[in-house]
Amino acid sequence: MSARVAVVGSSNLDLVVTAPQLPRPGETVLGENFRTVPGGKGANQAVAAARAGAACDFVGAVGDDEFGTRLRASLVEAGVDVRGLRTIPGPSGVALIAVDRDAENFIVVAPGANGALTQLDADDRATIAAADVLLLQLEVPLEVVIQAADWARAEGTTVVLNAAPAAVLPPVLLDLVDVLVVNEHEAAVVAGIRSDDPPVLLDALLELVPRVVLTQGARGAAYADRSGLRLTVPAPRIDAVDTTASGDAFTGALAVGWVERGGATTEDTVTASLRWACAAGAACAQRAGASTALPERPAIDALYDATYRGTP
Numbered sequence: 001m002s003a004r005v006a007v008v009g010s011s012n013l014d015l016v017v018t019a020p021q022l023p024r025p026g027e028t029v030l031g032e033n034f035r036t037v038p039g040g041k042g043a044n045q046a047v048a049a050a051r052a053g054a055a056c057d058f059v060g061a062v063g064d065d066e067f068g069t070r071l072r073a074s075l076v077e078a079g080v081d082v083r084g085l086r087t088i089p090g091p092s093g094v095a096l097i098a099v100d101r102d103a104e105n106f107i108v109v110a111p112g113a114n115g116a117l118t119q120l121d122a123d124d125r126a127t128i129a130a131a132d133v134l135l136l137q138l139e140v141p142l143e144v145v146i147q148a149a150d151w152a153r154a155e156g157t158t159v160v161l162n163a164a165p166a167a168v169l170p171p172v173l174l175d176l177v178d179v180l181v182v183n184e185h186e187a188a189v190v191a192g193i194r195s196d197d198p199p200v201l202l203d204a205l206l207e208l209v210p211r212v213v214l215t216q217g218a219r220g221a222a223y224a225d226r227s228g229l230r231l232t233v234p235a236p237r238i239d240a241v242d243t244t245a246s247g248d249a250f251t252g253a254l255a256v257g258w259v260e261r262g263g264a265t266t267e268d269t270v271t272a273s274l275r276w277a278c279a280a281g282a283a284c285a286q287r288a289g290a291s292t293a294l295p296e297r298p299a300i301d302a303l304y305d306a307t308y309r310g311t312p
């Protein structure tokens, strides 16, 4: 079954500097290269899903500036349907990103037009209703995230929330989530606990949502659901260049793999979906930038086969 994915989320132009190391508070470091790259967690996940093989619709907002024109064009070029992308007077979203030689980054986002996406309309509802999966993140106002999730639930569309950037979430949203995707930091914030122990984090999050995917970077991912299924998958071994958008590549591919495997509820199908998502995240980390690094399906398949073939 081929997947139809709807994304309601952000788009940012990423202003990226590479540097020998990331600055500490109050410190200036001399960087190396500078470039601009289309990004934003929502747009990245839409492009990731499209490149992974889904029909993908993006609902979001850009400003009426040059950045907005570029962000729109980048989504169109990736084959994403942008009929739900508004152009709003004012600046587009921007992310300041520094990447060090260990491929680590820091990111600061100025939301711009993303912050003006406070209300969805009947066309957006139809887009959500037509999708198998609705992908959400937390770079647009919470009220619109809740509205989208509420409509998805009413229309029978699976809600996947990537709770990034990390935030404390209201029960009204958590009650609408089918699958929560978080890294360990986000997991602790959403769960409201101080722990970096995956089983503890998963237990706490299962009190809030029915299924949790915990991303663990180079270590892979863990999964738990309320039926009692728990598993972990290792990540492919790669030389990382830039981990920006790896989580977005993971989440976009997870949504596609999940649908293609019929909703991924057995141990085998969940394992395969998570492995495929890990392959997408790792393939992304092998290249620089956000949307520029998101892998096409053949690259995901190749890394998946190279890493997991012959593994039960």
Ligand code: RIB
Binding pocket: 010, 012, 013, 014, 038, 039, 040, 041, 044, 094, 095, 107, 109, 139, 244, 245, 246, 247, 248, 290, 291
């Ligand atoms: O997840 C990576 C993304 O986070 C970047 O593209 C940046 O725009 C921020 O939204």
